[in-house]
Amino acid sequence: MQELKTGDKVNLTNGVQAKIVKELGRGGQGIVYLVDLGGKQMALKWYLKAPDNKFYKNLEENISKGSPSDAFLWPEYLTRKEKGSYGYIMKLRPQGYYEFGQYLLARRQFGSFEAMLNAAMKICEGFYKLHLSGLSYQDLNDGNFFIEPQTGDVLICDNDNVMPDGRKSGIMGKARYMAPEVVGGKAPDKYSDRFSLAVILFMLFFGNHPFEGSRVLACPCMTETFEKKFYGSEILFIYDDNKENRPVRGVHNNVLRRWPAMPKQLQDAFKEQFSKEILSAPDKRMIEKKWKGVIQSLRDTLVRCPKCGNETFVSDSAAPVCMNCGKLLDLSGKLVLGNGREILLTPNTTVYIDDDNNPDIKVIPVPGDKYPVQLQNVTKKNWVVETQSGKIKSIEPGACVPVRTGLKLSIGTLKFEIQ
Numbered sequence: 243m244q245e246l247k248t249g250d251k252v253n254l255t256n257g258v259q260a261k262i263v264k265e266l267g268r269g270g271q272g273i274v275y276l277v278d279l280g281g282k283q284m285a286l287k288w289y290l291k292a293p294d295n296k297f298y299k300n301l302e303e304n305i306s307k308g309s310p311s312d313a314f315l316w317p318e319y320l321t322r323k324e325k326g327s328y329g330y331i332m333k334l335r336p337q338g339y340y341e342f343g344q345y346l347l348a349r350r351q352f353g354s355f356e357a358m359l360n361a362a363m364k365i366c367e368g369f370y371k372l373h374l375s376g377l378s379y380q381d382l383n384d385g386n387f388f389i390e391p392q393t394g395d396v397l398i399c400d401n402d403n404v405m406p407d408g409r410k411s412g413i414m415g416k417a418r419y420m421a422p423e424v425v426g427g428k429a430p431d432k433y434s435d436r437f438s439l440a441v442i443l444f445m446l447f448f449g450n451h452p453f454e455g456s457r458v459l460a461c462p463c464m465t466e467t468f469e470k471k472f473y474g475s476e477i478l479f480i481y482d483d484n485k486e487n488r489p490v491r492g493v494h495n496n497v498l499r500r501w502p503a504m505p506k507q508l509q510d511a512f513k514e515q516f517s518k519e520i521l522s523a524p525d526k527r528m529i530e531k532k533w534k535g536v537i538q539s540l541r542d543t544l545v546r547c548p549k550c551g552n553e554t555f556v557s558d559s560a561a562p563v564c565m566n567c568g569k570l571l572d573l574s575g576k577l578v579l580g581n582g583r584e585i586l587l588t589p590n591t592t593v594y595i596d597d598d599n600n601p602d603i604k605v606i607p608v609p610g611d612k613y614p615v616q617l618q619n620v621t622k623k624n625w626v627v628e629t630q631s632g633k634i635k636s637i638e639p640g641a642c643v644p645v646r647t648g649l650k651l652s653i654g655t656l657k658f659e660i661q
């Protein structure tokens with residue numbers, strides 16, 4: 243074991259030197275230092291006990307492949323093996339991002355449902371890209387994510403166990419996040435990543451663990467035997483049809499409060515993913531692209547209530563009720579796509595058309611105008627609008643379109659009708 247101190251220099255494989263500025267934090271595996279790299283501040287993860295050469299080679303491969311998406315704080319440079327160990331360099335975590343665990347402990351809160359959905363989308367997008375490039379994460383848990391509470395932007399860290407899917411890292415993962423088959427002794431892969439992803443998403447939305455209810459709470463002491471049972475052989479979702487493991491009042495308050503408030507399609511997605519059938523069939527687990535679709539459909543029904551000003555999901559657009567004030571709310575209209583997709587509109591709602599986290603439309607109130615609610619183009623490209631009489635007009639970034647029944651609005655390749 244070799245710790246580094248301020249002023250020490252480590253050699254990178256590309257010939258450059260990194261100078262230690264100070265320690266930023268430490269964990270079981272190693273220490274993270276702030277380093278100066280030719281005038282640029284970056285982070286160095288330095289292993290306390292150098293992992294084997296296979297691990298080193300794998301880091302080297304990941305660095306040359308590059309990050310699958312901007313969600314990852316990916317290893318960018320590798321140090322030589324020196325001073326009894328080695329390490330890798332990554333970008334610094336920017337200010338304002340907090341560990342996911344802080345949200346679970348209610349020390350941090352999302353600024354809005356919009357931000358929460360953005361975080362979910364970014365996590366799914368990250369794992370979609372990771373799996374698409376043939377890699378698996380293998381050790382997905384609540385310590386891997388840093389989230390900005392107002393925007394919902396996410397950074398995924400600890401990417402040093404990422405390996406080509408099917409290659410064994412020797413890491414099994416963290417208890418409570420490991421798929422039941424991994425608890426049972428199988429090596430992690432992209433399918434077990436998908437289980438862990440569903441657990442993380444559940445905790446993001448509901449603030450409690452999906453398999454920790456009354457049955458787990460009644461366990462006097464979480465020994466390895468019990469752990470193998472409750473997270474492996476006898477795993478049981480807290481909202482399974484079998485009610486033996488329901489959340490407990492006074493302990494699992496977050497999920498008790500939020501579960502009934504969240505849209506049915508989200509409840510259904512988790513009920514299915516955490517059903518006995520899917521839990522024991524890893525290759526049937528929901529792929530990231532489908533999760534993105536679920537999140538998109540939640541976004542489409544999330545509006546600002548014109549009565550109380552809070553965000554609400556609208557489950558029935560024919561009789562929209564606000565989940566905060568309980569009043570019927572007036573929808574200004576909706577954007578309808580040929581495939582049946584409907585995006586609900588009220589003043590001050592932000593609309594996301596695609597599955598990234600860049601807003602596309604701001605619904606703005608224009609008091610006194612003939613059309614008092616309008617759609618502002620907040621994209622960087624022109625829209626095309628067609629009136630019922632066939633007149634065509636281009637809508638530049640920043641400009642508005644009235645919410646007027648029958649208008650046809652083309653945004654990129656998508657053609658909506660305002661209803």
Ligand SMILES: [Zn+2]
Nearest residue numbers: 547550564567
């Ligand atoms: Zn309301």
